[in-house]
Amino acid sequence: MLRFIAFLAIAVVSVSAKEPSQTPEAGAKFVGAVGCRSSSCHGGAGEKRSQYITWSQKDFHTRAYAILLDARSARIGEAVGVSQPQSSARCTVCHSPFQPVAPSRLTSSARPDEGVSCESCHGAAESWLRGHTRSDWTYATRVAAGMHDLRNLYVRANACVACHQNVDADILKAGHPELVFELDSQSVNEPKHWRDEDPASGPRSWLTGQAIALREITWALIKSPPDERSQLLDQENALVWLLDKTGFGNDLTKFSAFPGVQQSADEIAERAAKWSPTSDSLMAILQTLAASDSEFRSSNISRQNVFYRALRLTLALERLALALDLSPKIEKELSALRSDVQRHYDFDVAAFAEHLRALRTKL
Numbered sequence: 001m002l003r004f005i006a007f008l009a010i011a012v013v014s015v016s017a018k019e020p021s022q023t024p025e026a027g028a029k030f031v032g033a034v035g036c037r038s039s040s041c042h043g044g045a046g047e048k049r050s051q052y053i054t055w056s057q058k059d060f061h062t063r064a065y066a067i068l069l070d071a072r073s074a075r076i077g078e079a080v081g082v083s084q085p086q087s088s089a090r091c092t093v094c095h096s097p098f099q100p101v102a103p104s105r106l107t108s109s110a111r112p113d114e115g116v117s118c119e120s121c122h123g124a125a126e127s128w129l130r131g132h133t134r135s136d137w138t139y140a141t142r143v144a145a146g147m148h149d150l151r152n153l154y155v156r157a158n159a160c161v162a163c164h165q166n167v168d169a170d171i172l173k174a175g176h177p178e179l180v181f182e183l184d185s186q187s188v189n190e191p192k193h194w195r196d197e198d199p200a201s202g203p204r205s206w207l208t209g210q211a212i213a214l215r216e217i218t219w220a221l222i223k224s225p226p227d228e229r230s231q232l233l234d235q236e237n238a239l240v241w242l243l244d245k246t247g248f249g250n251d252l253t254k255f256s257a258f259p260g261v262q263q264s265a266d267e268i269a270e271r272a273a274k275w276s277p278t279s280d281s282l283m284a285i286l287q288t289l290a291a292s293d294s295e296f297r298s299s300n301i302s303r304q305n306v307f308y309r310a311l312r313l314t315l316a317l318e319r320l321a322l323a324l325d326l327s328p329k330i331e332k333e334l335s336a337l338r339s340d341v342q343r344h345y346d347f348d349v350a351a352f353a354e355h356l357r358a359l360r361t362k363l
């Protein structure tokens, strides 16, 4: 099995076609968020101990299960032949990840309705729950005991993307929101319950996440029947186009077969996770990207393909501008681009090209 699939149990979930696979029977048990909640652990006051509070009060993931009980989920479920979204593995793999887990790996305190909780990202805690508070345990000891190494952005991107990029075509058609993975903004929006003082972590997360998204889309392409590939192909092409412009995609365009792209995207992600960009290098990328307005004006590729390029480009401009403290200066232009890429069906290429030109001249 490919190296990057092997080390995260949760990533197994994202390969699933119609019948999602279970988290393997072997492995540590999940204890549930309640195991992390006490005030002397992660449920206390102050920045160092407040992760449970941040998660339980502000994090989108606590709602992931409840959403499956609402009318929109019922409609999506009906369209794909799922009568109870809240207990179907087709939905719970992402919305209630304890449910598809083999019962032998759940302790009695792990509740299916807690949505996406601590261990969905940090890994099943049984093997490190007691040990991880010991003063003689370093971060490396915890990771060796089975806690996911989320400080490593490559590992982090793999954890998030398992639920944030690919969703089966029939579920999408039934009205499920389209998933567009972008690690930097999604980490900010979660919101973060961790300290992050490195100014380069934003663009580094962005680039790592885009390469991982490309790998996942390519993976989905390999598995899908040729007549269901059109949208995925356009999404893939958009990311190849974007990464090529960053200077990281050097050999992506040479591949004529998916496995080459998949492997190369994975390697780009590993390199990107260690990237230490200077402001000059970020500015150079921002300018190259902004200078693509003429490509949008004279493009002869499909509308859907142009749309995905515009979408990925807008996310890129936003993240780079933020890292360079340029957001206030180009906020008006960015917000025009953002609203241009809201929806497929009324996407106006000419307007997008014009807004991009306006942004380029302001830089």
Ligand code: HEC
Binding pocket: 067, 068, 072, 073, 074, 076, 077, 080, 082, 085, 090, 091, 092, 093, 094, 095, 162, 163, 164, 165, 166, 167, 168, 171, 176, 177, 178, 179, 180
């Ligand atoms: C691959 C993971 C995955 C699967 C499988 C999945 N979802 Fe989702 N779902 C998500 C993510 C991630 C979001 C958040 C998307 C966003 O807001 O950008 C979401 C959002 C939703 C929303 C919108 C929630 C809101 O706040 O607007 C509904 C409703 C929903 N899912 C229902 C379902 C149903 C029903 C199923 C099964 C038929 C399902 N999902 C399967 C990952 C998944």
Ligand code: HEC
Binding pocket: 033, 036, 042, 051, 052, 053, 055, 056, 061, 116, 117, 118, 119, 120, 121, 122, 149, 150, 151, 156, 190, 193, 194, 195
């Ligand atoms: C959606 C994924 C996700 C969920 C859910 C989640 N975390 Fe995290 N957590 C992260 C990421 C990413 C980091 C940053 C990497 C790191 O510092 O280890 C992090 C960091 C942390 C840290 C280190 C804080 C710091 O400043 O160094 C603690 C402690 C933590 N999480 C505890 C929890 C607890 C407790 C829960 C449940 C109440 C939880 N996490 C839920 C993803 C998640």
Ligand code: HEC
Binding pocket: 010, 060, 061, 063, 064, 067, 093, 094, 095, 097, 116, 120, 121, 156, 159, 160, 161, 162, 163, 164, 183, 185, 186, 187, 188, 189, 190
């Ligand atoms: C086990 C699946 C799963 C994992 C792992 C996961 N998420 Fe989510 N995430 C979801 C689902 C399901 C939703 C939809 C919940 C909702 O809309 O309230 C969601 C919603 C979100 C949202 C709000 C909607 C949006 O897209 O803006 C953010 C932000 C987010 N996740 C960030 C992250 C980040 C960052 C990570 C990794 C550190 C991560 N998620 C890992 C399943 C997951």
